[in-house]
Amino acid sequence: MKQKDLIHKCKKGNRAAQEKLYRAYSAVLYGLCLKYSRNKTEAEDNLHDSFMTIFEKIHQYRFKGSFEGWMKRITVNTVLQKYRREEPLTLITEVEDAGEHQETSEMQDIPLATLLKYVQELPAKYRITFNMYVLDGYTHREISEALGTSVGTSKSNLSRARMILQEKIKNTNIHIA
Numbered sequence: 001m002k003q004k005d006l007i008h009k010c011k012k013g014n015r016a017a018q019e020k021l022y023r024a025y026s027a028v029l030y031g032l033c034l035k036y037s038r039n040k041t042e043a044e045d046n047l048h049d050s051f052m053t054i055f056e057k058i059h060q061y062r063f064k065g066s067f068e069g070w071m072k073r074i075t076v077n078t079v080l081q082k083y084r085r086e087e088p089l090t091l092i093t094e095v096e097d098a099g100e101h102q103e104t105s106e107m108q109d110i111p112l113a114t115l116l117k118y119v120q121e122l123p124a125k126y127r128i129t130f131n132m133y134v135l136d137g138y139t140h141r142e143i144s145e146a147l148g149t150s151v152g153t154s155k156s157n158l159s160r161a162r163m164i165l166q167e168k169i170k171n172t173n174i175h176i177a
Helices: 004-010 017-036 041-062 067-086 103-108 113-122 124-135 140-147 151-169
Strands: none
Touching: 004 017, 004 041, 004 103, 017 041, 017 067, 017 113, 017 124, 041 067, 067 124, 067 140, 113 124, 113 151, 124 151, 140 151
């Protein structure tokens, strides 16, 4: 079944089509949820909530742009809304000089599973900002609008996330040949 036909059937509430859509995209969206979550269980909950929103809003998709991109945007927004409700993203003192840092060679040599674990351990405001900027390519303006903070706070949160990650990596005794 073509993607367009599948989407049309999902718009009509066809359960079999919804299951096919879930099976086709759940792995990709789960990976996205995992980046924003503290653990696998929370990622699974976020994936479930995201698909509920996707099926609820699928009638709004107008076949303009990537369908996968549309679903990813809904997933990120669903996760962010959850964190806004559960854990207030409190403002911190803004750092004017939170310039862009180069990734260190240590950051590139660390196993992905270890880096993901360290990112998941970050406080929510740092984890979300880090993921949105570094992994998903959002600008600081987009991040600040999504989180209801200032651009300076977004830059500061990114800077602090990177400092925490660099410290964790520095204290890790991983040696890669």
